[in-house]
Structure formats: structure tokens, C-alpha cells
Amino acid sequence: MAVYLNDVSRTFGEYLLIPGLTTKQCVPTNVSLKTSLVKHNVGDKSSIELNIPFVSAIMQSVSGPELAIELARNGGLSFIFGSQPIESQAEMVRRVKKFKAGFVTSDSNLTPENTLADVIDLVNKTEHSTIGITDDGTPNGKLLGLVTSRDYRIEKDDPSTKVKEFMTPFAKLIVGEVGITLKEANQIIWDHKLNTLPIIDKDQNLAYFVFRKDYDSHRENPNEISGADKKLLVGAGINTRDYTERVPALVEAGVDVLCIDSSDGYSEWQYETLQWIKKEYGDKVKVGAGNVVDRDGFLYLVKAGADFIKVGIGGGSICITREQKGIGRGQATALIDVAQARDEYKEQTGIYVPICSDGGLVHDYHMVLALAMGADFLMMGRYFARFDESPTKKLRIGNNFVKEYWGEGSNRAQNWQRYDMGGSASLKFEEGVDSYVPYAGKMKDNLNLTLGKIKATMCSCGAIAIPALQKNAKITLVSSTSIVEGGAHDVILKEQN
Ligand code: RVP
Numbered sequence: 495m496a497v498y499l500n501d502v503s504r505t506f507g508e509y510l511l512i513p514g515l516t517t518k519q520c521v522p523t524n525v526s527l528k529t530s531l532v533k534h535n536v537g538d539k540s541s542i543e544l545n546i547p548f549v550s551a552i553m554q555s556v557s558g559p560e561l562a563i564e565l566a567r568n569g570g571l572s573f574i575f576g577s578q579p580i581e582s583q584a585e586m587v588r589r590v591k592k593f594k595a596g597f598v599t600s601d602s603n604l605t606p607e608n609t610l611a612d613v614i615d616l617v618n619k620t621e622h623s624t625i626g627i628t629d630d631g632t633p634n635g636k637l638l639g640l641v642t643s644r645d646y647r648i649e650k651d652d653p654s655t656k657v658k659e660f661m662t663p664f665a666k667l668i669v670g671e672v673g674i675t676l677k678e679a680n681q682i683i684w685d686h687k688l689n690t691l692p693i694i695d696k697d698q699n700l701a702y703f704v705f706r707k708d709y710d711s712h713r714e715n716p717n718e719i720s721g722a723d724k725k726l727l728v729g730a731g732i733n734t735r736d737y738t739e740r741v742p743a744l745v746e747a748g749v750d751v752l753c754i755d756s757s758d759g760y761s762e763w764q765y766e767t768l769q770w771i772k773k774e775y776g777d778k779v780k781v782g783a784g785n786v787v788d789r790d791g792f793l794y795l796v797k798a799g800a801d802f803i804k805v806g807i808g809g810g811s812i813c814i815t816r817e818q819k820g821i822g823r824g825q826a827t828a829l830i831d832v833a834q835a836r837d838e839y840k841e842q843t844g845i846y847v848p849i850c851s852d853g854g855l856v857h858d859y860h861m862v863l864a865l866a867m868g869a870d871f872l873m874m875g876r877y878f879a880r881f882d883e884s885p886t887k888k889l890r891i892g893n894n895f896v897k898e899y900w901g902e903g904s905n906r907a908q909n910w911q912r913y914d915m916g917g918s919a920s921l922k923f924e925e926g927v928d929s930y931v932p933y934a935g936k937m938k939d940n941l942n943l944t945l946g947k948i949k950a951t952m953c954s955c956g957a958i959a960i961p962a963l964q965k966n967a968k969i970t971l972v973s974s975t976s977i978v979e980g981g982a983h984d985v986i987l988k989e990q991n
Contacts (some may be wrong), residue, residue, distance in 0.1 A: 501831075503824030504971070505809065506860040512968040514956030522949035525958045528868050531571070531751065532780045533847045536840060542727065542751060542780065544719040544871055545569030546945060549850065549958060551810075551875030552576060552731030552755040554907050555899045558885035559589040560840035561878060564937050566726035567916065569717030573753050573873075576731035577902060577909035580740045582687040583730060583830060584747040591748040595678040595715075597693060597702035600626040602632045610646055613657065617643075624690050626700050627661050637692055637700040639663045646795075669694050672701050679704040702819070731755035732781075733911035733918075734763035741771060745779060755781040755912050757807060757815055757903065757925060760791035763914070768798035785852055785858070787828035792849075794840065802848040804873065805832045809854030811876040811984050812901035815925045825854040833868025833964075847954040856984050857948040865948075865960055866967035875899070876942075876984065879936035886934055891986075894936035895933035899985065902927020929985035 524989050530540030548570035550557045554577055562572035565958045592599060602616050602625045617623055621644040639661035646660055667687050670679050670693045683706050719727045729751040730744045744752065752771070754764050764783050771781050783795040784804030792803050806829075808815040808822030811946040823831075829851050835884040840846050848870035855861055855874055863869045864872055878884055879899035886898040900910035903925030910921040934940055943973030957963035 497576065501827055504826045505824045505854065506826050506863045507865070508824075508858070508972055509826060509863055509969050510972050511859075511951065511955055512865060512970055513944075514966055514968060515953045516953055516956055519596075520953040520956055520958055522946065522953060525949040525952050527569070527945065527960065527962050528849045530846065531871065533845055536844050536846055540846075542721075544571055545719055546941070547865060547869075547871040548798075548941075549573060549729070549873045550878045551852070551873050552618070552753060553875050553879075553902050554578070555886045555908075556875050556884055557880050559586045560885065561881070561883040561937070562586075562590045562728050563593045563726060564881075564883045565866040565878070566720070566940050567715045568726060568938060569715075569719055570731055571719065571727055571751070573729040573731050573751075573755075576740070576755055576900075577907055577912070578735055580736065580743045583740070584743045587728055587730055587744055587749045591725045593726055594676075594677070594702070596704055598705065600624075600700060600703050602626065603631050603633050603635070604657055604699075605629065605631040606638055606656065608657045609653060610651055610655045610657070610660070610787055611653035613641055613646065614648060615817070616682075621640045624703065624705070625816065626692065627657055628700055634699055634701065636698050637667075637669070637694050640667055640690065640692065659733065664698070664804070667692060670704070671695070676704070698874040705834070712751070722976070727751075729753060732767070732963075733914070734761070734767045735911050735914065737767050737770065741774075741779070745775070751780040751782070751801070753802075753804065754784070755902075755909075757813075757913055758821065759784040760786050760794055760982065765798040766796060768795065768800055772799040782850065783873045784850070786832065787823035789832050792832045792835045792847075793839070796847050800847070802850060802870075803832065803836075804850045804852045805829050805869070806852035806873075810852075810901065810926075811854070811856070811894075811983060812899060812929055813853065813903070813929075814901075814927060814982060815903065818923060818925050821872065825851065826863070829864060829869055836868065837923070858944045859888055859951060862948050862955075862963070863969070866955070866969060868962050868964055870960070876931055878937070879921055880931045881937040881940060883937050884936060889930070896930035896986065897933050898928075899931045900928040904928050925986045927982045928988050929982065930988065931985055 527546045529544050531542040534540040546569035550572040552573040554575045557575050565572050600622045602622045625641040627639035641661045670691050672695045689706050691704045717843040727750045730749045732740050732752050780801040782802040783800035785806050809825040819848050850871050850873050851864040851869035852873035900906045902912050906928045
């Protein structure tokens with residue numbers, strides 16, 4: 495006979511927090527949102543800590559290098575999406591690791607032999623008007639000149655004119671050398687009334703641009719997470735098929751933490767992948783696993799060597815796994831079950847394994863509930879997809895601006911590895927939708943608001959740190975609405991063809 499779980503599958507919307515005693519020290523400025531990312535002995539610090547408990551979803555429409563940089567600068571971490579060729583994923587990791595505030599790796603580059611038509615195409619594609627002209631057309635090739643919108647007239651000039659005929663040649667450029675500080679670069683920009691200062695190495699190779707208009711991004715980021723080398727931290731998603739090639743390439747690129755990305759992680763494939771990584775790299779390479787929704791899945795992946803466990807099946811806003819396959823569990827119930835298993839495991843072994851609540855967080859208060867229920871950090875897709883920094887297009891629909899957001903299990907993403915059950919290499923049926931989300935502007939502005947709310951709620955609960963919230967929160971059930979979480983929700987569905 496089948497096993498019946500007597501717990502009803504519940505989601506965050508069915509719970510509320512009951513305030514605890516707010517002491518005088520419980521003020522938002524005293525709240526720390528520091529949290530562990532990877533397993534550690536009780537009493538020790540985790541070797542990777544986040545300053546805010548947010549990670550961005552392992553998705554094409556969410557976690558590219560631009561979002562990863564901004565999130566790390568604000569204290570969280572991105573997992574660069576794995577549903578792309580190994581080399582392009584490794585290159586995205588490298589871009590994050592190379593980031594230096596104010597120093598931008600050029601994303602628009604051509605050679606002197608290209609034409610004005612190529613320039614116009616590139617500007618339309620990137621929407622950036624400054625183009626680095628290098629010997630091989632790469633961002634770090636030998637700098638031979640610069641093209642900006644002042645160098646050509648679209649209506650008058652012949653589109654077949656070669657770049658070398660109208661670029662500002664290297665001899666006439668004012669440049670800075672690798673090693674100068676941002677302050678020095680800004681001084682040169684100011685002294686020479688420049689818009690762009692190329693930074694070159696001793697062999698004249700282009701390293702970065704410093705832009706005049708970037709002043710506003712040179713602000714302080716007290717929450718920034720970086721390693722001992724001051725480079726921002728970044729994660730990457732992997733799968734259970736090509737890990738023997740993908741993992742070495744990502745490690746070589748400097749990735750700080752990996753996560754096996756699967757809609758159902760309780761599998762021998764994940765066990766083998768974890769064992770291989772631990773055998774090859776020991777404790778040097780940190781890797782999370784999942785997703786699971788109960789204690790059995792948690793214990794299985796911990797035994798295989800996972801450094802954190804991701805919880806959640808079918809709760810994502812673009813996810814239709816529950817409708818398609820009939821598997822999953824209300825996100826709150828799944829989290830509570832796994833958190834209990836984690837706490838028992840901690841008592842038995844003295845090892846603390848962080849858990850991540852993945853998907854289905856709609857309102858800011860859901861985030862506090864997830865933390866109170868035992869999550870150490872939260873993975874979100876929809877939340878981040880709405881921001882300027884996500885890699886997708888911003889569009890106007892009617893009177894509203896929206897951004898595109900599609901699931902990894904949609905035909906658009908074709909991430910069959912995430913849904914792989916063995917067999918041929920293809921997506922058998924869709925488990926995700928292609929959608930829009932309301933455009934919400936800059937990440938930083940939104941984070942300030944969300945984190946402000948989280949801190950205020952924590953103060954109401956009498957907790958100024960996440961472990962205290964997990965230990966002391968009082969949570970009450972309010973109603974049964976978890977069915978809403980099972981379908982596509984909080985997105986505007988595109989027309990189905
Ligand atoms: P949400 O934050 O609710 O948008 O959920 C994001 C999560 O949804 C991801 O981290 C992932 O676990 C899951 N996902 C991604 N693609 C799909 C799908 O196509 N079904 N689901």
C-alpha cells in the first residue's frame with residue numbers, strides 16, 4: 495500500500511507570524527541578515543557567508559553576469575545558468591570575477607576592417623554607443639582605436655566605409671594603465687573632458703573602460719561579498735550529464751560554489767555527481783544539490799556530500815511541474831519537513847547543512863516566513879527577473895513596461911538536463927511557461943525596500959539575526975490556499991500558439 499502523509503501540503507500564504515517581544519535593541523539598523531551558504535561544524539563559521547539571504551535562480555532569464563555582479567555587490571549571490579555551452583558559462587563566471595567597480599569590460603568591439611554597417615548593427619544590439627576597436631575584435635585584444643556616435647552620421651555616410659577610416663586612432667586617444675585607481679581614472683576623465691577612458695595593459699591590450707556616466711555606480715556597497723582576493727563571489731549551475739567537463743571548466747574560471755540544478759534531485763544521478771566532485775576536488779569545491787521536498791531526499795543528498803540542499807518542487811511562478819507530472823509539495827510544508835531533518839542531523843553529527851527555499855516567494859513577508867521556517871537563504875527567479883540587471887528584454891505592453899521571464903522547463907529554454915529522467919537528450923514535455931513580469935527598475939532600489947520590510951518584520955518577531963528568528967519565531971496557520979501555488983501565478987501569460 496502507498497504511504498500517505500497526513501500533513502496537508504501548505505504554502506507561505508497560509509501562514510502568518512505572531513509578534514514576539516520587541517526589545518529596545520530590536521531596531522532595523524541592528525538587524526544582521528548574514529547567513530551560511532555551505533555546511534560547517536556547529537560553532538564554526540561557514541566558509542562562505544552571504545550578507546543578505548538571497549540567491550538568484552539558475553535560469554537563462556535571470557542569472558547572467560550583470561545580475562550576478564549587482565547581487566554580489568549587494569550581499570547576495572547568483573548562480574549563473576547552466577543551460578548553455580560550457581565555455582560561454584565559464585566566460586560569464588570570468589566576467590563576474592574580473593569585475594572592478596567602475597572598470598567595465600567592453601561588450602562592444604570590432605576590428606578596423608569592419609564597416610559602418612557593422613557598427614550600426616552592434617549599437618542596435620547592445621544599445622551601447624562606445625565601441626572598442628581591437629586587432630581581433632575581442633574585449634581584450636590590442637587597442638587600435640575607439641568609435642562613438644560622434645564619429646559617423648548614419649544618414650550621410652556610406653555604410654560600407656571601413657571603421658579604420660572614421661575611428662579615433664590609438665595615437666589620438668588618452669588612456670589609463672592597468673593598476674590605476676578609480677579616483678585617478680576619474681581625475682583623467684575630468685581633466686581631459688572625456689566620456690570614456692580606455693584602460694590598457696603594458697602591451698596595449700584593452701582591459702576595461704571607465705565611463706564618465708558611471709559616477710552613480712561608484713557608491714559604497716557595505717554588504718558586498720568578495721573573497722580574500724577582493725573578487726566578487728559567484729556560483730554556477732551544473733547538471734548530472736556533462737559534469738566531468740563542466741565542473742573543471744567552471745573551477746578553472748574561478749567559480750566559488752556550484753549547484754546541481756534539477757527539478758527533482760532525489761536521484762542516483764545526483765549522488766554520483768556529488769561523489770565525483772568530492773573525489774576529484776575534496777572540500778575545495780563546494781556544491782549544493784536538490785531540489786528535494788522531504789527528509790528522505792535531504793538525508794540522501796547530504797550523505798552523498800552536498801554542501802547545501804535546495805528545497806522546492808513545483809512552487810516556482812513559471813513552473814507547471816505539479817500540473818504536468820503530479821509531483822511536488824506545498825513549499826512551506828516541504829521546508830518545515832526538511833528543516834526538521836536538518837536540525838536532527840545537526841544534533842546527531844554536529845554538522846550544520848544550510849537549506850535554501852527555492853521558488854514560490856511572492857510577497858516580501860513570505861521571505862521572512864521561509865527564514866522563520868528554517869531556510870538559511872532563498873532562491874528567487876521572478877523577483878530578480880523584474881530588474882534592469884536581468885538579462886532579458888524590457889518591453890512595453892499597453893501602458894506598462896514588462897520584462898520577459900521564462901522557465902527552464904519551457905520550450906524556449908530547452909533545459910532538458912534539468913528534467914532528465916535518463917533516455918535521449920531532449921525535453922519530452924514542457925514543465926514551465928514563457929511569460930512577462932512587471933518591470934521594476936534597479937535591483938538596488940527594490941532590495942532596499944524588501945530588506946527594510948524583512949528587518950521590520952524580524953524586529954516585530956523580536957529577532958535581530960536569522961538564527962534567532964529560526965529558533966524563536968511563532969507561526970500560525972491561517973487558511974488553505976496552497977492550490978494557487980501549483981499553477982502559473984503572478985505572471986502575465988503570453989498567448990499560447
Ligand atoms: P520563482 O522565484 O517563483 O519565479 O521560482 C524560481 C524557481 O522556479 C527556480 O529557482 C527553479 O527552481 C524553478 N523553475 C525554473 N524553471 C522552472 C520551470 O520551467 N518549471 N521552474
